[in-house]
Amino acid sequence: MKRLRLDRWGAQFLPPQYQVPRPRVLCPYQQASHDHRIQHSTRFYRSTPAIRDTPDYEDSIDLATPLEQLPSPPPKLASSSAKLAALHARLSLPSKLPLHTLARCLVDASADPSPDFNNSSLAILGSEILGYHTSEYLLCHYPRLPMTVLFAAQYAYVGPKALRSMTLEWGVEVAAEPGGEVDPGLLQLKRLRPEEAVIQAGETGRPNQQWAYRRGTSSRIVYDDQFGDLKKDATTASGNAMVVGSSTAQGPGATDEEASKNFVRALVGAVYLHAGRAAAKRFFEQHFLSRQLELSKLFDFKHAPRDLSRLCAREGFESPVARLISETGRLSRHPVFVVGVYSGNDKLGEGAGASLDEARIRAAAAALKGWYLYSPIDAMVPSDVEGGDKEKKKWEPAMIDIGEIIT
Amino acid sequence: MKRLPRTARSVDLLLDISRPTSICRSCRLRAAQQSALSTSAIRREGPVPFTERIRKRIYGTENPPGQEDPYARNSPLRQTPETREELRVLESEDDLTVQKATPESSELANMYEPANSWDSLEWVGGEDYLEALKDDEKPYVGFMHGTKVQDNDEIRAALRRAVVEVYTLHYAGREDLTDVCNARHNDDDFKSLLDRNYEWLALSIKEPRIKFAIVKRVMQLTGIRLSDYAIQTSPTVEALLQRLTTKPKPKKLVEALHADSRFANLQNVKLFERRVTPIDKEKQVGRWKVIEEALVNRDLPVTGHQ
Numbered sequence: 123m124k125r126l127r128l129d130r131w132g133a134q135f136l137p138p139q140y141q142v143p144r145p146r147v148l149c150p151y152q153q154a155s156h157d158h159r160i161q162h163s164t165r166f167y168r169s170t171p172a173i174r175d176t177p178d179y180e181d182s183i184d185l186a187t188p189l190e191q192l193p194s195p196p197p198k199l200a201s202s203s204a205k206l207a208a209l210h211a212r213l214s215l216p217s218k219l220p221l222h223t224l225a226r227c228l229v230d231a232s233a234d235p236s237p238d239f240n241n242s243s244l245a246i247l248g249s250e251i252l253g254y255h256t257s258e259y260l261l262c263h264y265p266r267l268p269m270t271v272l273f274a275a276q277y278a279y280v281g282p283k284a285l286r287s288m289t290l291e292w293g294v295e296v297a298a299e300p301g302g303e304v305d306p307g308l309l310q311l312k313r314l315r316p317e318e319a320v321i322q323a324g325e326t327g328r329p330n331q332q333w334a335y336r337r338g339t340s341s342r343i344v345y346d347d348q349f350g351d352l353k354k355d356a357t358t359a360s361g362n363a364m365v366v367g368s369s370t371a372q373g374p375g376a377t378d379e380e381a382s383k384n385f386v387r388a389l390v391g392a393v394y395l396h397a398g399r400a401a402a403k404r405f406f407e408q409h410f411l412s413r414q415l416e417l418s419k420l421f422d423f424k425h426a427p428r429d430l431s432r433l434c435a436r437e438g439f440e441s442p443v444a445r446l447i448s449e450t451g452r453l454s455r456h457p458v459f460v461v462g463v464y465s466g467n468d469k470l471g472e473g474a475g476a477s478l479d480e481a482r483i484r485a486a487a488a489a490l491k492g493w494y495l496y497s498p499i500d501a502m503v504p505s506d507v508e509g510g511d512k513e514k515k516k517w518e519p520a521m522i523d524i525g526e527i528i529t
Numbered sequence: 530m531k532r533l534p535r536t537a538r539s540v541d542l543l544l545d546i547s548r549p550t551s552i553c554r555s556c557r558l559r560a561a562q563q564s565a566l567s568t569s570a571i572r573r574e575g576p577v578p579f580t581e582r583i584r585k586r587i588y589g590t591e592n593p594p595g596q597e598d599p600y601a602r603n604s605p606l607r608q609t610p611e612t613r614e615e616l617r618v619l620e621s622e623d624d625l626t627v628q629k630a631t632p633e634s635s636e637l638a639n640m641y642e643p644a645n646s647w648d649s650l651e652w653v654g655g656e657d658y659l660e661a662l663k664d665d666e667k668p669y670v671g672f673m674h675g676t677k678v679q680d681n682d683e684i685r686a687a688l689r690r691a692v693v694e695v696y697t698l699h700y701a702g703r704e705d706l707t708d709v710c711n712a713r714h715n716d717d718d719f720k721s722l723l724d725r726n727y728e729w730l731a732l733s734i735k736e737p738r739i740k741f742a743i744v745k746r747v748m749q750l751t752g753i754r755l756s757d758y759a760i761q762t763s764p765t766v767e768a769l770l771q772r773l774t775t776k777p778k779p780k781k782l783v784e785a786l787h788a789d790s791r792f793a794n795l796q797n798v799k800l801f802e803r804r805v806t807p808i809d810k811e812k813q814v815g816r817w818k819v820i821e822e823a824l825v826n827r828d829l830p831v832t833g834h835q
Contacts, residue, residue, distance in 0.1 A: 204798060205797075207796030295814075298816035299816055
């Protein structure tokens with residue numbers, strides 16, 4: 123099978139002389155108020171990409187065009203932005219990643235609808251990379267996680283809320299209004315206006331979605347996104363195909379959370395394209411896996427004792443028996459019972475509760491968590507042996523569990 | 530009863546009749562009447578001081594032995610023989626002036642006529658007065674060059690000339706090297722000294738005589754004053770030249786910062802040509818165009834007052 127050369131796909135992120143010139147669409151905000159300037163302010167880039175001696179492809183913009191009329195800052199301003207350079211240094215980004223690409227990562231599709239200047243394509247790539255690394259980490263290190271917990275953990279690591287908080291932690295500020303005069307180091311988005319409803323009418327990709335069927339876990343794996351949620355807008359998720367054609371059309375605005383999510387994803391994609399797979403994985407480990415997540419708190423059992431007995435039956439253990447280990451204040455207002463769940467002579471779990479039943483359920487939940495949260499020692503992930511590290515490490519197949527208990 | 534000593538009053542000047550004065554006699558007489566404020570008459574001590582009379586009475590003779598008055602200002606105890614001789618000469622001169630002045634003052638007093646208008650009076654002060662004071666035949670020429678030399682080449686030529694002249698005198702064995710300043714400069718042979726050979730710049734001028742002469746000469750030729758600190762911290766001719774030819778001062782702070790190479794390599798530092806105003810800050814976050822449009826829609830002034 124021929125290997126995919128993703129880095130060749132990123133030719134548009136290379137230095138500008140290798141790019142195919144494209145027309146730049148003006149900011150509709152300014153179109154409304156400065157209509158008289160519009161007819162001469164729309165300029166097209168050179169029609170031929172053969173001229174490679176002049177690296178500044180922004181030269182073709184009419185110099186008389188005010189920066190305010192551009193929907194996002196021209197790329198040439200990126201090298202003079204102090205905020206951008208500071209952000210680049212603060213994140214310890216690889217030096218191969220130029221400031222121009224970092225500036226592009228900060229332009230949301232709601233600010234600049236042109237896919238040549240916004241971060242939508244980078245965000246798609248970065249989303250896949252983030253999802254891949256997160257899911258391989260979770261699957262290889264916690265092979266018995268139930269699917270719903272896996273979705274929740276994925277959401278906690280690389281979900282929109284996590285990425286939003288990471289953007290805040292990185293010190294990325296949001297511009298009040300997008301435009302060409304804005305500092306390229308600010309996150310640019312056109313904000314959702316208060317009167318605008320969040321349009322959820324997009325294609326979810328599910329069959330028979332008009333019937334609003336119950337979404338089972340299996341169908342969530344097949345049809346929904348990496349977090350098990352409905353795909354909100356199929357057109358957005360499938361590469362902005364609609365936006366490319368109608369470049370002047372302004373879609374609804376975005377929220378800070380959406381724009382931050384796209385920025386972080388685009389940044390990961392940019393690191394991947396410019397610095398390679400290893401750098402992208404290192405960036406992921408340093409910024410995402412370093413965040414502590416308590417997986418044991420993601421569980422929510424409805425019938426823990428029954429799940430446990432099913433599990434024991436499936437695994438061939440003796441059926442679990444709850445035994446009272448100790449108790450205090452049985453006749454008082456606050457009694458405490460400590461109950462252990464035993465399978466034969468092996469104690470599977472232990473729990474304390476105010477009643478015997480509560481302690482028994484807690485003990486069963488603890489036993490289930492002990493089973494589901496099993497983590498093999500020295501677990502490897504597939505990306506460890508990808509690329510040039512093939513000689514150094516040898517792939518040890520990851521443990522694959524037969525799955526969770528379905529009751 | 531002895532009269533109490535009285536502090537000098539301005540009117541006392543009028544009372545001294547023996548002094549030659551231009552004040553008329555009637556005014557002086559009136560002043561003398563007004564000054565007679567004391568209840569007791571002035572008791573004249575006469576030619577013999579009180580202490581002397583006491584001494585005479587103690588000794589019982591007209592010429593008592595010993596010093597005349599140990600506390601007097603002119604007491605012989607306070608005088609060295611030299612000062613005593615000087616004092617004697619001065620006193621004799623005082624007598625002469627007094628003898629001269631007395632007839633003169635009376636003569637002047639008789640000739641005095643009060644002026645009725647200022648036309649015939651001598652006029653002192655004003656521009657015409659200063660013009661009249663000027664001596665055209667021998668105009669004043671200052672030691673230093675009239676205007677400061679600005680051209681760096683000219684300054685270097687002047688310094689080279691000063692160095693050559695001073696070392697010439699030095700090797701000729703002249704004692705006073707500052708004689709070079711006696712030659713007045715003329716600009717023609719001044720410029721011709723400039724060449725592209727810079728070896729003379731490395732000359733040491735640590736010897737104070739030579740350094741003083743060179744500095745004096747170059748200050749005379751260029752009109753540039755050097756501070757003591759600049760002179761002391763210039764061990765060579767080149768250092769002196771650097772002190773003389775200062776770099777042009779940048780007009781704005783940002784020019785100086787742009788010239789600083791430390792900032793050129795810092796990407797996270799941005800230098801602005803002018804003050805970053807609140808409008809600039811709003812523009813940087815993109816809010817200004819919104820504000821501007823809202824103000825225009827409401828017919829309000831965008832900047833300033835209406």
